[in-house]
Amino acid sequence: MSDNPQDTPAIELIALKKTYAATKKAEAKTALHGIDLTIPRGSIFGLLGPNGAGKSTAINILAGLVNKTSGTARIMGYDIDAQTRQARASIGIVPQEIAMDVFFTPFQALELQAGYYGVPKSERRSEEILAALGLSDKRDAYVRQLSGGMKRRLLIAKALVHNPPVLILDEPTAGVDIELRRQLWAYVQELHERGTTIILTTHYLEEAEALCDRIAIIHEGRIVANESKDSLLSRMDKRMLVITPTETLTSMPPALSGLDAQIDDGNLVITYQKGSDSVTGLLNQVKDAGLSIADLRTDQPDLEDIFLQLTYGSDVAT
Numbered sequence: 648m649s650d651n652p653q654d655t656p657a658i659e660l661i662a663l664k665k666t667y668a669a670t671k672k673a674e675a676k677t678a679l680h681g682i683d684l685t686i687p688r689g690s691i692f693g694l695l696g697p698n699g700a701g702k703s704t705a706i707n708i709l710a711g712l713v714n715k716t717s718g719t720a721r722i723m724g725y726d727i728d729a730q731t732r733q734a735r736a737s738i739g740i741v742p743q744e745i746a747m748d749v750f751f752t753p754f755q756a757l758e759l760q761a762g763y764y765g766v767p768k769s770e771r772r773s774e775e776i777l778a779a780l781g782l783s784d785k786r787d788a789y790v791r792q793l794s795g796g797m798k799r800r801l802l803i804a805k806a807l808v809h810n811p812p813v814l815i816l817d818e819p820t821a822g823v824d825i826e827l828r829r830q831l832w833a834y835v836q837e838l839h840e841r842g843t844t845i846i847l848t849t850h851y852l853e854e855a856e857a858l859c860d861r862i863a864i865i866h867e868g869r870i871v872a873n874e875s876k877d878s879l880l881s882r883m884d885k886r887m888l889v890i891t892p893t894e895t896l897t898s899m900p901p902a903l904s905g906l907d908a909q910i911d912d913g914n915l916v917i918t919y920q921k922g923s924d925s926v927t928g929l930l931n932q933v934k935d936a937g938l939s940i941a942d943l944r945t946d947q948p949d950l951e952d953i954f955l956q957l958t959y960g961s962d963v964a965t
């Protein structure tokens with residue numbers, strides 16, 4: 648769709664800032680503090696962050712639903728201010744909320760959307776898109792008769808009618824059952840293989856892990872990580888061994904000072920590297936230090952821990 652060079656990123660955000668104006672009820676809120684983010688073409692990119700981090704704000708700016716305060720945003724090289732029409736045509740957005748006109752059939756909904764984007768009748772692919780999303784047999788049903796999962800697939804279908812090179816999925820599988828989730832993942836992967844750049848926001852680390860090749864973490868309106876999935880996951884190779892001694896621990900036994908360990912609530916929490924440290928070896932060291940073990944478990948840091956680590960510089964085990 649774009650005649651821009653192949654190396655033009657799919658998305659470029661430069662010093663992108665958004666401050667929502669104060670209202671009678673709320674103070675002004677800066678949702679994005681001048682973020683820089685480049686999303687390469689052809690990637691499946693995860694934009695992760697806790698509630699209120701600023702993900703929807705960033706997406707809504709790209710979609711033209713929210714006006715930025717300052718900075719630059721480009722989609723396939725097209726500036727959203729100077730080349731609005733081309734920028735809009737380059738992106739498809741699957742929204743979080745299922746708000747659809749329930750009086751149309753899926754086929755009609757796609758045709759209307761195609762009309763909205765000015766796709767000529769001869770170039771419409773409504774049947775093909777319905778088939779790809781497993782909705783052919785619901786072609787002429789009313790949208791209100793579709794299940795939640797089918798409505799979600801129809802939202803994806805609607806975002807695809809103008810064949811955008813960039814597709815943004817905002818929490819695509821929130822509240823979706825495992826089977827449908829896997830189906831949606833498979834379809835996202837298929838689109839990716841056909842060359843579509845996919846951007847995904849999700850709360851589910853598992854989803855990002857399964858699909859994304861790069862991940863950015865946004866926290867309180869700032870990008871706190873932006874790297875390949877593998878590099879981010881390697882940070883998570885840390886595990887915690889939580890040992891409850893028979894007698895509550897009040898100070899660290901000197902024999903354990905060489906370990907990456909803390910005392911937490913009377914428990915001994917040892918952080919270790921999955922794969923390279925032996926749990927048996929650690930347990931032997933604990934026994935040799937004279938502790939007897941009443942109970943133990945292993946914990947695995949989750950995205951929350953990574954946020955904490957990245958944002959506050961605190962240790963995973965604290």
Ligand SMILES: Nc1ncnc2c1ncn2[C@@H]1O[C@H](COP(=O)(O)OP(=O)(O)OP(=O)(O)O)[C@@H](O)[C@H]1O
Binds near residue numbers: 699
């Ligand atoms: N229209 C608005 N007016 C004022 N503040 C807003 C508005 N929309 C969002 N905010 C605030 O901006 C911040 C970022 O919100 P945003 O919706 O972008 O976060 P998010 O990362 O998408 O969160 P979630 O995962 O919950 O969707 C939040 O503090 C939110 O309360």
